[in-house]
Amino acid sequence: MRTSRKLSKTNYLVYRDCAHNAWVKIHRPEVYHARPPSVFEQAVMDTGNDVDARARDIFPDGVLIRRGDADGTAQLVAERYGVLYQPVFETDRYTTACDVLVWSEDRGVYDLYEVKASTSGDDRKAKDDLYAHDLAFQANVLTECGVPLGRFHLVRLDSSYVSDGTLDLQRLFTREDFTDRVTPLLETVAAEMDAAHDVLSLDTMPPAPCACVYKGRSSHCTSFSFINGHVPEYSVHDLTRIGASPRRLRALVDADILDIADIPDDFELTVNQANQVRAARQGRAFLEVAPLGEFLNRLRYPISFLDYETYPCALPRFARFRPYDHVPFQFSQHVVSHPGGEAVHRDFLFTGRACPDEYFIGALKDAIPAEGSIVVWNRPFERGINAKLAERLPDEREFLNSVNERIVDLMDVFTGQMVIHPKFRGRTSIKWVLPALVPQLSYQGLAIQEGATASETWNRIVTGDLEGDEAEEARKDLLTYCKRDSLAMVEIWRALLAAVAAREIREAG
Numbered sequence: 295m296r297t298s299r300k301l302s303k304t305n306y307l308v309y310r311d312c313a314h315n316a317w318v319k320i321h322r323p324e325v326y327h328a329r330p331p332s333v334f335e336q337a338v339m340d341t342g343n344d345v346d347a348r349a350r351d352i353f354p355d356g357v358l359i360r361r362g363d364a365d366g367t368a369q370l371v372a373e374r375y376g377v378l379y380q381p382v383f384e385t386d387r388y389t390t391a392c393d394v395l396v397w398s399e400d401r402g403v404y405d406l407y408e409v410k411a412s413t414s415g416d417d418r419k420a421k422d423d424l425y426a427h428d429l430a431f432q433a434n435v436l437t438e439c440g441v442p443l444g445r446f447h448l449v450r451l452d453s454s455y456v457s458d459g460t461l462d463l464q465r466l467f468t469r470e471d472f473t474d475r476v477t478p479l480l481e482t483v484a485a486e487m488d489a490a491h492d493v494l495s496l497d498t499m500p501p502a503p504c505a506c507v508y509k510g511r512s513s514h515c516t517s518f519s520f521i522n523g524h525v526p527e528y529s530v531h532d533l534t535r536i537g538a539s540p541r542r543l544r545a546l547v548d549a550d551i552l553d554i555a556d557i558p559d560d561f562e563l564t565v566n567q568a569n570q571v572r573a574a575r576q577g578r579a580f581l582e583v584a585p586l587g588e589f590l591n592r593l594r595y596p597i598s599f600l601d602y603e604t605y606p607c608a609l610p611r612f613a614r615f616r617p618y619d620h621v622p623f624q625f626s627q628h629v630v631s632h633p634g635g636e637a638v639h640r641d642f643l644f645t646g647r648a649c650p651d652e653y654f655i656g657a658l659k660d661a662i663p664a665e666g667s668i669v670v671w672n673r674p675f676e677r678g679i680n681a682k683l684a685e686r687l688p689d690e691r692e693f694l695n696s697v698n699e700r701i702v703d704l705m706d707v708f709t710g711q712m713v714i715h716p717k718f719r720g721r722t723s724i725k726w727v728l729p730a731l732v733p734q735l736s737y738q739g740l741a742i743q744e745g746a747t748a749s750e751t752w753n754r755i756v757t758g759d760l761e762g763d764e765a766e767e768a769r770k771d772l773l774t775y776c777k778r779d780s781l782a783m784v785e786i787w788r789a790l791l792a793a794v795a796a797r798e799i800r801e802a803g
């Protein structure tokens with residue numbers, strides 16, 4: 295059975311990535327959207343919209359087309375209107391909205407501009423290929439609609455741009471001519487569009503399994519379980535770093551060995567993978583007492599457990615920031631000054647309109663003891679924030695460098711498999727480790743339970759989206775969440791000390 299429907303640019307791009315996922319998106323939206331977009335995903339979409347809107351200012355005097363208004367667009371194009379934002383085009387089989395169309399009187403053509411919220415330095419090759427296909431889809435639809443087309447451009451953020459406190463849009467955005475990349479693709483993309491239209495019009499899904507049955511869990515999209523109902527929730531796809539050993543994963547899947555506990559003893563695995571299988575099969579935790587003891591002995595008192603919260607800002611808000619530089623706005627710290635001592639809490643949260651940098655560093659200087667280890671979870675993050683702060687405030691470089699030199703990563707215990715627990719499922723995030731080792735402490739019930747929500751909450755406070763009591767409540771939620779992060783590290787550390795002393799993990803199983 296076939297139900298013809300117009301293929302949008304978004305669905306074409308999803309199809310290029312994965313036909314199965316595109317089919318589920320169109321035919322089983324309740325599966326595709328089973329989980330509402332996470333705060334992080336929503337923030338990415340909002341950022342894209344913000345960047346789009348600001349980019350329009352570099353093409354002044356345009357008219358913004360209403361969503362879905364193909365007739366209105368056609369009329370303005372027939373009049374050769376100078377600048378169109380979000381014009382909409384439809385053919386029998388396709389539909390697309392463009393970001394900006396600019397009429398060139400000299401050449402008698404419209405130039406097409408696609409705006410992306412990424413920076414010019416990001417992961418360039420794969421993204422440029424995707425953007426060229428994106429532009430080619432639009433070009434094919436516009437040509438079929440009879441629009442005379444000139445050049446194809448990509449507009450994105452310049453990663454080298456440093457704000458002086460105001461936004462110079464002409465320098466913030468780069469305009470790159472993609473015509474030479476897009477033109478040779480037009481025919482191939484037209485054929486792909488036809489194929490995508492046909493496959494996605496079918497009422498039956500392309501046959502299962504999907505390609506990710508041979509890829510590790512991090513590659514799987516939300517449609518995986520729907521398409522591959524025979525794969526257990528904790529499967530061979532969860533083996534640590536299995537994505538880097540596709541041959542091994544293929545051998546297991548082809549032999550119909552899907553449950554991680556069913557992997558035969560003589561199957562070749564890395565040491566870490568074999569340890570994970572052993573823990574899953576025996577349903578208990580394992581401890582590498584010697585390296586763990588060494589790790590814990592290296593920590594120097596007073597031990598500070600430190601956690602930062604930041605907001606990644608696509609459009610720089612303050613002087614000396616580049617696109618996507620993180621604004622550090624909060625930290626929480628617990629300090630244990632001697633063996634057996636209490637964990638003393640300090641924190642900082644800045645919700646003013648000014649740049650938090652100087653206040654953040656001032657509070658950090660007050661809070662952090664002059665000596666001792668500074669324990670974080672995922673060292674590159676806090677170190678990276680400190681390095682950026684030092685770049686923006688060179689007078690503080692010495693202090694920030696000294697903090698970085700003292701940082702110890704508690705996550706190393708888990709990436710190094712000094713502790714292996716079946717409940718970790720091969721993961722090393724604190725959100726997996728905490729409930730396994732310290733079940734009495736959790737993020738459940740907190741209004742904010744992860745970093746992306748914290749970022750967005752802060753942004754809503756400082757942009758005035760939350761006011762009065764709501765803003766006050768949100769401030770409390772931020773303080774509670776960040777405090778939980780640093781306390782979680784303290785309690786995991788204590789659980790590790792107890793485990794080394796007892797030579798076992800008591801919460802195992």
Ligand code: SF4
Nearest residue numbers: 312315504505506515
């Ligand atoms: S899990 Fe991978 S192959 Fe399967 S539908 Fe999702 S993206 Fe496609």
